[in-house]
Amino acid sequence: MIGFDYGTSNCAVGVMEGNRPAILPLGDHGRYIASNLYAPSREVIVNWLYRQLPSAEQATFKQQRALALQKGQAEIRELALDGIPAELSFGRDALTHYLQEPDEGYYIKSPKSFLGASGLLPPQIELFEDIVAAMMSNVKTLAEAALGRNITQTVIGRPVNFQGLRGEESNRQALAILTRAARRVGFKDVEFQFEPVAAGFEYEASLDQETRVLVVDIGGGTTDCSMLLMGPRQAASQDRGRDLLSHSGERVGGNDFDIAFALKGMMPAFGLNSSLASGKAIPANGYWQAVAINDINQQTEFYSAANGRFLRQLVRDAAQPELVKRLLTVQQHKLSYRVVNAAEQSKIALTEHTHQQVDLSDIDDGLSIRLDREGFGLACQRELNSIASLMKDAIDQAGTQPEVVFVTGGTARSPVLNQFLQQQFQHTPIVIGDHFGSVTAGLTRWARHVFS
Template identity: 50%
Template sequence: MFVGFDYGTSNCAMAVLEQGGPRLLPLGRSAYLPSTLHAPHRDAIPGLLAEALPAPLRERYLALRGPQIQRAQSLRRTLREEGLPDELAFGEAALEAYLEEPDEGYYIKSPKSFLGASGLKAPQIALFEDIVLAMMLQVKQRAEALIGAPITQAVIGRPVNFQGLAGEESNRQALAILNEAASLAGFEQVAFLYEPVAAGFEFEARLSEDCTVLVVDIGGGTTDCSMLRMGPSYRDRLERDAQMLGHSGQRIGGNDFDIRLTVEGIMPLLGMHERLKTGKPLPHPLFWDAAAINDVAAQSRFYSLTTGRELQDMLLDCQPGSLLSRLIRLREHKLSHQLVWRAEQGKIALSEQPVSRQPLGELERDLSVELTRSQLADAAALLLDKIGELMDEAIAQAGCQPDRVFVTGGSAKSPLVARFISERLPGVPVEGGDDLGSVAAGLARHAARLFR
């Protein structure tokens, strides 16, 4: 059985091709399983995985992670003796577990954002392989239960660039992690396809004439653009390289909008713009590191013992009534994800209303923040400019202008984004579709051409 598998930064989706077209499988409360994982402890993951894998796959995993599994089993015995949970949670359940006890357990959102990070050591790569394996296995097992058949072949979506800093080396590292995890999860054949190309294949199904399409896919972690020649003359072909006219991509996505809104709209309530008694401003990088949940190095800096000591020293040098104590509480209780989640909820609400009030009771009783569309616009301005540059780059590679623009991805819902793209390409029709499902659907269409 073959599928299209969108292992996304924000959500996972899986589609099968039926007679009427692609069908997204209901993986949880909807067709989209949030890309989040919660474990009782980071080091417990290998032991929990070893138990979850079917027997043939388990033997290979035991050979690969023997020492880590032994340590995990010892840790899990201790957790059970203390009456603590001993299981992995995914999607909405993972978020709920984190929000219930933010400073307990291990929570990760959007692990795909980290796969291309430069400077990862072998233990970190092994950890990300395990996290991706856990999520892939969960999605695969849920899908197999729904369709009643084993899934052995998949076309998996990938961004044009996982991370811009190390270029192709980042892409090779990320694809190696995804390949290894997919193999350990039981996929016998895997192919990768650019996510904007996959979304384009789904858009192509509704075209009645050939045209040149600029696909702009603004996902949770990356923005990717592809210029594609598409239409009835091409849609049944397996080999499409000649119609792929240009590609661009960068690690700019919905998560970055959330992080920038966190800094712009919420961090002032944590002392961001205060000055010390000497008149020197509090260092802004501290607040950025606290919010940068998609940056391994930034989060490591913020949660280091050194930063903890620096914050306590700064508090002594602050003016009376300083709000920096809230940032200290955020660090002590590991609330970065929760704060960015509040900003994300505000961003979503601002699509429908001019102001959104978000509670921040986890930082201080009865505390809340009022987020506005103007704050969101200020936070988004730099990111939108970069998205415009990616659009220009793909168009320049193609050497022609698009006849249509197809916008997809979670951030495609934002009126701010839609208005920006229309203004960037005046006179070119801008169209949308299933913002979250178009990539998985297009991957399933390509899987049918590839594996049948």
């Protein structure tokens, strides 16, 4: 049995070693594998997955995906003529493949962000299910290699609310995709646990008395807050429902910080906030679409042929056409992930440094942008305010103040966020957990509870 953090930014797997959870090494990726996938063509994902499935699953899958498998096989033959293997890459390897040839192949980051999206058609749901299953299969294979045995039981983390406009319907859609994918790749028993609740379990193990804890889990795609009663007595209970005093969640997470930083910190160098030759402001919507990598509809619109024609006209009409040409380059060469990745890496660097120079000379010769912590804080005010609202909502629902605030998630490393949290809770202790491992450790503890 394992705890499986299928995260928006990273995936990790934990097992119990005695009374302590341990996060498994996943081959060359280390303990955390970035939630990225690269394929030489989108059509071959289904064929790669078919080859990885347990034999008992292959016949049903082949029947369900007959047409997609035929299309994929035709694409594999085309790729073979060019000497391109029809293999998938994951984690850092996937990002490397994308950055080498951004306008070739198929790259997706954080597919979890799309699972609750409204208006997905059946073929889109099948595609996301296959992407998730491929990523889960890869992680499962690596975890089994580390353990030397098969894994059939898992507890998977879930946010309080997935991205989506339809509330519980969006949550059901996302959970159904995750469940089908997990069972397809060989997990026989699949359970879910709220990520902020799981994150709190690890902190709970250090407590010697009952404590009201506000758990704030700032993940890659969502921020979830839960007010929990924690302590030795609660930790021994099989049913934690009575201990969960409140929870709130929204699709604002590390990806949104990266996108906001890319938009407000970098897109001015691409013409945002500049003017047309007529003196009117440059339309801003295209800049948002360029960096909205967690919104499939915005990205589809940005990369449409019609938008390409619009941007070429915008270059002609701009007072500073050399800036807008950079946006056109992003559109023509599918560089959205390149730009947002630069913002993400800068955010990480600003944890240790007050400023960061970003080299984008691959987009335009000599293009370099200086970013700093102050600019990051200003760019992300909306996201910070959203997190403050979620925390207040959880406290109001519980009808009581927390005795401790426990914070986890990669973005929690940021000094800007730490300062913001200190301002919100000036008289309450704030504990910063393992930025990436708290959820995995908690899911692992819960797996022992439910499967023992």
